Each structure stands twice: as structure tokens, then as C-alpha cells.
Amino acid sequence: xxxxxxxxxxxxxxxxxxxxxxxxDIGVRYQMKNIFFLTKEEDEQYVLAVLPRFFEVNEGEETLxxxxxxxxxxxxxxxxxxxxxxxxxxxxxxxxxxxxxxSLRINVERVLDILGMMRSVYKKTKADFxx
Numbered sequence: 001x002x003x004x005x006x007x008x009x010x011x012x013x014x015x016x017x018x019x020x021x022x023x024x025d026i027g028v029r030y031q032m033k034n035i036f037f038l039t040k041e042e043d044e045q046y047v048l049a050v051l052p053r054f055f056e057v058n059e060g061e062e063t064l065x066x067x068x069x070x071x072x073x074x075x076x077x078x079x080x081x082x083x084x085x086x087x088x089x090x091x092x093x094x095x096x097x098x099x100x101x102x103s104l105r106i107n108v109e110r111v112l113d114i115l116g117m118m119r120s121v122y123k124k125t126k127a128d129f130x131x
Contacts, residue, residue: 004039010105031116051115053089068125092118
């Protein structure tokens with residue numbers, strides 16, 4: 001079974017309906033968010049899940065946004081939160097290694113939970129910085 005098939009099966013096993021996007025990555029609608037599992041490196045037992053552009057950066061708030069992203073990346077295990085190259089939106093990703101189907105399933109479930117909470121944590125962190 002290929003890595004892509006394993007990820008697809010893990011997502012289906014959690015009760016969600018995965019799909020393959022135009023770039024060949026696996027997407028899933030989770031808590032009204034589109035999360036993508038990048039599958040380019042077929043030979044590696046590494047998976048990268050991405051929640052793209054989940055928050056827009058207001059003009060003049062780039063420095064604040066960088067501070068928020070830094071704090072979130074430090075505090076949330078597995079997560080990296082960053083501003084995209086245009087400095088207009090915030091993206092989050094989670095990468096993990098797996099050894100077998102069971103560890104893949106467990107990690108997919110955990111990553112969905114982590115990426116599912118990103119907007120809420122971002123808003124709370126921003127509010128904390130504003131006080």
C-alpha cells in the first residue's frame with residue numbers, strides 16, 4: 001500500500017471523506033476547514049499536514065502577527081505557524097513520522113485536532129498580546 005493510500009484509509013477510518021486535489025495531495029474537510037496532507041515524498045515515512053491561509057494579516061500588523069506565530073509555534077507541539085511569503089495570511093502545518101498503519105492513524109487524528117484549533121488559539125493569542 002502506498003503512503004497516499006494509507007493516509008486516505010486513515011482519514012476514512014476516522015469517519016471523514018478525503019479527496020485528492022489538483023496537485024495530488026489529500027484534502028479533508030474538518031471542522032469547516034480544509035486540511036491537506038502533502039504526499040509528494042512517496043518513499044519517506046514522513047507526512048506534512050497543512051492548514052493554509054487560516055487567518056488574514058491586517059496591514060501594519062505584520063510584526064504582531066510574527067510574534068503570535070512565534071508564540072504558537074513554541075507552545076503547540078508538532079505545529080509550525082507562519083506568515084506566508086506575501087505577508088498577507090497565516091498558515092499552520094504539522095509534520096510527523098510514522099512506522100505503521102496504526103501510528104499513522106493515531107498521528108492523523110492528532111494532527112487534525114491540532115490544526116482544527118488553530119483559528120481559536122490564534123485569536124486568543126492575539127487578544128492576549130493586545131492587552
